Amino acid sequence: DGGITQSPKYLFRKEGQNVTLSCEQNLNHDAMYWYRQDPGQGLRLIYYSQIVNDFQKGDIAEGYSVSREKKESFPLTVTSAQKNPTAFYLCASSNNEKLFFGSGTQLSVL
Amino acid sequence: DQQVKQNSPSLSVQEGRISILNCDYTNSMFDYFLWYKKYPAEGPTFLISISSIKDKNEDGRFTVFLNKSAKHLSLHIVPSQPGDSAVYFCAAIPRNQFYFGTGTSLTVIP
Numbered sequence: 001d002g003g004i005t006q007s008p009k010y011l012f013r014k015e016g017q018n019v020t021l022s023c024e025q026n027l028n029h030d031a032m033y034w035y036r037q038d039p040g041q042g043l044r045l046i047y048y049s050q051i052v053n054d055f056q057k058g059d060i061a062e063g064y065s066v067s068r069e070k071k072e073s074f075p076l077t078v079t080s081a082q083k084n085p086t087a088f089y090l091c092a093s094s095n096n097e098k099l100f101f102g103s104g105t106q107l108s109v110l
Numbered sequence: 111d112q113q114v115k116q117n118s119p120s121l122s123v124q125e126g127r128i129s130i131l132n133c134d135y136t137n138s139m140f141d142y143f144l145w146y147k148k149y150p151a152e153g154p155t156f157l158i159s160i161s162s163i164k165d166k167n168e169d170g171r172f173t174v175f176l177n178k179s180a181k182h183l184s185l186h187i188v189p190s191q192p193g194d195s196a197v198y199f200c201a202a203i204p205r206n207q208f209y210f211g212t213g214t215s216l217t218v219i220p
Contacts, residue, residue, distance in 0.1 A: 004153075006153075023142070031206060033208070035210075040119070040212075041212055041213075042116075042199065042210045042211055042213050043154075043199065043210040044213035045208075047206070048207070050142065050206060088151070090153055090154070092153075092208075095206070096206060097142075097159070098144055098156050098159060099144075099146075099156070099208055100153075100156070100202075101146075101153030101154050101155070102153050103152055103153045104151065104152065104153050
């Protein structure tokens with residue numbers, strides 16, 4: 001089935017640790033996005049990529065990094081510089097008309 | 111500054127009645143709008159969209175209305191069903207970026 005796969009579903013981070021969230025799509029979409037959702041808040045854009053080997057910062061990029069080496073993959077690294085990483089992270093891809101979302105990763109701090 | 115706003119964080123409606131969810135935007139250049147539905151711990155799923163060349167789009171029980179002069183759109187669900195209970199996000203797309211509102215949590219009471 002075509003879609004977006006995020007893994008893991010749940011992730012725990014220790015103090016000072018970097019963690020990487022995986023996002024893979026087989027929809028052949030050029031554009032991919034990472035959003036963060038906090039309780040009672042909307043979806044805030046972290047990073048997006050319109051094409052392979054290129055990406056731009058969103059509204060809350062500090063403390064995060066991404067790469068886009070392949071069209072299918074857009075991993076997000078939450079670095080130790082991100083002081084409040086506990087949130088629900090959503091990856092999405094776009095066909096320029098709408099966004100298709102993965103099922104999300106819940107990141108918590110130990 | 112929030113470019114897409116949903117001023118009602120929550121809404122409760124009796125089963126069988128109409129649910130009306132509202133969304134306001136600030137940028138008159140926005141020309142394409144979408145509604146997404148989200149269950150807890152899942153990714154949002156696309157519901158319905160509308161282009162600025164229209165003022166109404168209908169899909170089954172869901173209708174979206176767009177008032178460009180007021181920079182306002184609304185989603186009507188008729189009749190509301192318990193399975194419609196979820197968080198609803200409106201979004202605007204200018205130039206391949208997606209701006210989301212903060213969401214409205216709809217509860218349909220059986």
